[in-house]
Amino acid sequence: GEDVEQSLFLSVREGDSSVINCTYTDSSSTYLYWYKQEPGAGLQLLTYIFSNMDMKQDQRLTVLLNKKDKHLSLRIADTQTGDSAIYFCAPAGPGRRALTFGSGTRLQVQP
């Protein structure tokens, strides 16, 4: 099955950029999602990238995909205190029953 690894914690100062990394094992993954979870809440889809893309930009969010290394990253520009949350990487693919989630990276933004 798919394994997904993320670092557990990242701390940045307000206004800096944040980069959250993710590695996965299943090269057949075709959609790679990023979800955000605020304390005590469900998961909110932030953005995603198709496996035939290297990069996707969506306002302050940039997703980079290195398919050869099976490495995905999420860059948040001009990080704000409201960005403090847990971020989950979740690869998916045809024929797979559900998303596979990493353990999540807790982003702490210091004023």
Add this chain to the structure above:
Amino acid sequence: DGGITQSPKYLFRKEGQNVTLSCEQNLNHDAMYWYRQDPGQGLRLIYYSQIVNDFQKGDIAEGYSVSREKKESFPLTVTSAQKNPTAFYLCASSIDGGRGDEQYFGPGTRLTVT
């Protein structure tokens, strides 16, 4: 407003009692899912259903049961056989399970068993 609702937000039960968590969606999605979240462990799949009257076990189905009698509803029962039921439970749905579609999540139910 389309979305997924879970109720209640907080649930308390005594050990040995079965408890049912509600999940309803009005997105007209075929597929629905239940995940369990424990601190520092991400989400683990309990059960999923790709169509009405059909469901499959996920990675940690022991001690849980589900039904899918209606497209909109996918209730999860936490039975007394579940050894460590205290957790945050998340329900999700997607247009068509099995294609890697994005999943939409409900707000979650925090279950505490003492």
